[in-house]
Amino acid sequence: MFDKELLRILRCPMGKSELRLENDYLVCIQCGPKFSIQDGIPVMLIEEAELPDGCSNPEQLPCIIENANKNGTH
Numbered sequence: 001m002f003d004k005e006l007l008r009i010l011r012c013p014m015g016k017s018e019l020r021l022e023n024d025y026l027v028c029i030q031c032g033p034k035f036s037i038q039d040g041i042p043v044m045l046i047e048e049a050e051l052p053d054g055c056s057n058p059e060q061l062p063c064i065i066e067n068a069n070k071n072g073t074h
Helices: 004-009 062-071
Strands: 019-022 025-028 034-038
Touching: 004 019
Parallel strands: none
Antiparallel strands: 019 025, 025 034
8 A cells, every 4th residue: 555645745757747646656646657656656757657658768858858958958
């Protein structure tokens, strides 16, 4: 079982957005990667996350593109 109080504290490591609980995953409400929860512990590594449809690598996530555009690096 996942501690829902922890859900209020955790943020997506990519876009710093809130997460929602979806079955055995924490899902970023902004950019969409799904982070698995194993034995009650969320695995918050982007390398281990399920990327949303249309993204084959983390650089294609909307939050990364948006940040790159803001910083002039994209």
